[in-house]
Amino acid sequence: VTGGGSTVRASDAVGIGVDIGGTKVLGVAVDSTGSVKAEAREPTPQIAPMGEGAEDVADAVAAVVTDVRLALGADAERLPVGVGAPGMVDRHGVLRYAPNLQAATGADLPALLEPRLAPARVIVENDANCALYAEHTVGAGRHCDDLLLVTLGTGIGGGVLSGGRIVLGGFGFAAEVGHMMINPSGPPCPCGHRGCWERYASGAGLGMLAREAAEAGRLPNAVALAGGDPEAVRGEHVTQAARSGDEAAAAVFDELGWWVAAGLANLTAVLDPARIVLGGGLVGAQDLLLVPTRRAYQELVEGSTRRPHVDIVPAALGEHAGAVGAALVAAAGGLPA
Numbered sequence: 594v595t596g597g598g599s600t601v602r603a604s605d606a607v608g609i610g611v612d613i614g615g616t617k618v619l620g621v622a623v624d625s626t627g628s629v630k631a632e633a634r635e636p637t638p639q640i641a642p643m644g645e646g647a648e649d650v651a652d653a654v655a656a657v658v659t660d661v662r663l664a665l666g667a668d669a670e671r672l673p674v675g676v677g678a679p680g681m682v683d684r685h686g687v688l689r690y691a692p693n694l695q696a697a698t699g700a701d702l703p704a705l706l707e708p709r710l711a712p713a714r715v716i717v718e719n720d721a722n723c724a725l726y727a728e729h730t731v732g733a734g735r736h737c738d739d740l741l742l743v744t745l746g747t748g749i750g751g752g753v754l755s756g757g758r759i760v761l762g763g764f765g766f767a768a769e770v771g772h773m774m775i776n777p778s779g780p781p782c783p784c785g786h787r788g789c790w791e792r793y794a795s796g797a798g799l800g801m802l803a804r805e806a807a808e809a810g811r812l813p814n815a816v817a818l819a820g821g822d823p824e825a826v827r828g829e830h831v832t833q834a835a836r837s838g839d840e841a842a843a844a845v846f847d848e849l850g851w852w853v854a855a856g857l858a859n860l861t862a863v864l865d866p867a868r869i870v871l872g873g874g875l876v877g878a879q880d881l882l883l884v885p886t887r888r889a890y891q892e893l894v895e896g897s898t899r900r901p902h903v904d905i906v907p908a909a910l911g912e913h914a915g916a917v918g919a920a921l922v923a924a925a926g927g928l929p930a
């Protein structure tokens with residue numbers, strides 16, 4: 594737990610936000626500008642079979658909120674709590690389906706969290722929609738009402754702002770962009786289908802592309818960093834090799850950027866965004882990823898020389914965007930829809 598200043602007071606904070614990620618549950622308290630006043634994290638519980646880990650996930654969220662409240666001190670229990678969950682969150686906050694958090698599939702998160710977090714009001718929304726709200730109000734999407742946000746993490750999340758309104762769809766499931774199928778004979782996805790965009794353009798995709806290159810003998814430096822076994826090569830190894838000037842490792846990021854751009858070009862054909870914000874854990878490698886993504890996007894988007902330029906920018910709030918957005922959504926009383 595870290596306090597954001599020497600005199601952190603609950604009165605400075607307007608809400609607490611929690612982002613349930615594929616590997617960690619991140620909680621923050623923010624002030625009205627989105628500035629983080631306190632922060633806590635827990636590993637995401639994953640071991641239960643489908644639908645049987647809802648209580649464990651709720652307990653992890655409650656533990657993170659408790660730590661954030663302790664850092665804030667008196668009165669923190671009155672702050673509203675927003676929770677961003679990965680996957681198909683319906684309009685009542687029920688997590689209908691979560692390919693990357695199968696244990697919590699079907700969880701009625703508001704019903705599980707309200708008793709644990711009483712007396713606070715609890716709002717549950719899709720994690721990427723929370724990130725979109727944060728980036729639009731205080732981040733890289735300010736002053737842009739036609740915005741596409743894509744989070745590249747364990748999987749891929751998406752959020753769409755069109756004409757200044759967040760697109761929720763008929764049931765609340767809009768912008769599940771990670772499960773657009775882009776290769777019918779591609780690798781299997783945890784969602785049960787094949788060749789989803791997030792198999793290629795996520796943290797998991799980087800690992801897969803790196804292992805393919807390593808097994809073909811193209812990544813000796815990354816293999817050395819992984820202890821000599823090509824099958825042990827992970828995203829962090831190819832990232833480290835690329836940063837130290839290894840051209841073969843940089844070529845893996847060119848490939849990753851092509852896959853990111855392929856999905857962004859498809860989404861552009863549907864949505865015509867004026868700006869694209871990339872968030873999620875992979876944005877930590879933005880120095881390696883952004884240039885090849887922008888280059889490939891120009892090649893792949895329809896009518897690229899005959900349309901206004903679309904900026905592709907990193908999330909200003911980095912990997913905190915989802916948690917900060919969840920806190921701001923809670924403070925606002927819900928997503929504006």
Ligand SMILES: [Zn+2]
Binds near residue numbers: 692
């Ligand atoms: Zn899928």
